[in-house]
Amino acid sequence: MSANDRPLAQQTPTYDSAFLKACRREPVPHTPVWFMRQAGRSLPEYLKVREGIPMLDSCMRPELVTEITLQPVRRHKVDAAIYFSDIVVPLKAIGVDLDIKPGVGPVVAEPIRRREDLERLRDLTPDDIPYVTEAIGMLTGELGSTPLIGFAGAPFTLASYLVEGGPSRNHENTKALMYGDPGLWADLLDRLAEITAAFLKVQIEAGASAVQLFDSWVGALAPADYRRSVMPASSKVFDAVASYGVPRIHFGVGTGELLGLMGEAGADVVGVDWRVPLDEAARRVGPGKALQGNLDPAVLFAPREAVEAQTRRVLDAAAGLEGHVFNLGHGVLPTTDPDALTRLVEYVHTRTAR
Numbered sequence: 001m002s003a004n005d006r007p008l009a010q011q012t013p014t015y016d017s018a019f020l021k022a023c024r025r026e027p028v029p030h031t032p033v034w035f036m037r038q039a040g041r042s043l044p045e046y047l048k049v050r051e052g053i054p055m056l057d058s059c060m061r062p063e064l065v066t067e068i069t070l071q072p073v074r075r076h077k078v079d080a081a082i083y084f085s086d087i088v089v090p091l092k093a094i095g096v097d098l099d100i101k102p103g104v105g106p107v108v109a110e111p112i113r114r115r116e117d118l119e120r121l122r123d124l125t126p127d128d129i130p131y132v133t134e135a136i137g138m139l140t141g142e143l144g145s146t147p148l149i150g151f152a153g154a155p156f157t158l159a160s161y162l163v164e165g166g167p168s169r170n171h172e173n174t175k176a177l178m179y180g181d182p183g184l185w186a187d188l189l190d191r192l193a194e195i196t197a198a199f200l201k202v203q204i205e206a207g208a209s210a211v212q213l214f215d216s217w218v219g220a221l222a223p224a225d226y227r228r229s230v231m232p233a234s235s236k237v238f239d240a241v242a243s244y245g246v247p248r249i250h251f252g253v254g255t256g257e258l259l260g261l262m263g264e265a266g267a268d269v270v271g272v273d274w275r276v277p278l279d280e281a282a283r284r285v286g287p288g289k290a291l292q293g294n295l296d297p298a299v300l301f302a303p304r305e306a307v308e309a310q311t312r313r314v315l316d317a318a319a320g321l322e323g324h325v326f327n328l329g330h331g332v333l334p335t336t337d338p339d340a341l342t343r344l345v346e347y348v349h350t351r352t353a354r
């Protein structure tokens, strides 16, 4: 079938990209590569354009967002761009009093812990985030056939910041609420699912070719708790965007025991951190889903030969998968040598060329 005979949805310039093909579990010319946190502090050109501009302000400037999103695509020749933003942007947009503090992360002025606090979580509408629509419009024009990944924080991970008031190691207040007041917890996650779904819809309608739901901290939970207290809200997000037909990626850290459930929640692609080899991850996730991952980001600090040896381990474990998107097992660490990332993209492309 020639490109022009296809349904309209398949005539987008990104449809035949290696990244989207791998997400759809179709044959690829080479294994596609992108990196979580590929834009940001590892790049000198990022530090330069961000100078003096607070993180949240920079997320609301479409021209700056476009430049920062394109930087790693130009430099590393990755197979996909990820929209430059942060998981707390939709919360800020509905008026939650929060900031991103340098060297700390998101900090919430008044944590959410009681029923009346839920009133602060109103619906998100496209009018709340005109800068997202504008930036993605600019980006898709510049990116051509390179897909843009939209993203959002998953309800559990967003709740962890809202309930703790900031980054947390043990998530004790979050878990206290989850176990202590299951009714309020369910309502909080349901509210966050609505906001998250609205945020993803805006990105897809503006032109994002895929979406990733970051449930970064959900690995703190046991499977039974995940199934009961988190999965309904994450499923609601995936269901809400299913009809667009764009691949939905689901990622968390330390989620080895949750991989099957995270796939079941509704993802097309399951992201895997470095703790579980991809062949084992595929057994846990089951058929019908692609996998994304999973080189340990710290490996990039080792000499080139060691990086290549560890990359071969990842690719060998991925050899039998239905679809594989190469990525790190979590975000690029801030002091990573950018040249090591560029070399890694080239290595994966060359090694997997078919």
Ligand code: 1CP
Pocket: 035, 036, 037, 038, 039, 040, 041, 054, 055, 082, 083, 084, 085, 086, 087, 088, 100, 101, 102, 103, 104, 105, 106, 151, 157, 166, 167, 168, 214, 216, 331
């Ligand atoms: O001032 C700065 O430069 C602050 C650093 C920074 C950056 C560059 C933060 C604060 N967020 C971001 C951008 C960002 N956040 C992206 C950019 C796009 C890309 O990947 O290239 C993305 C995808 C995120 C998503 C995000 N924010 C996640 C999920 C991804 C992950 O790493 O697990 C999480 C958990 C956050 C919260 C957050 N925002 C910023 C920090 C330092 C943190 C983590 C804080 C913590 O440890 O809890």
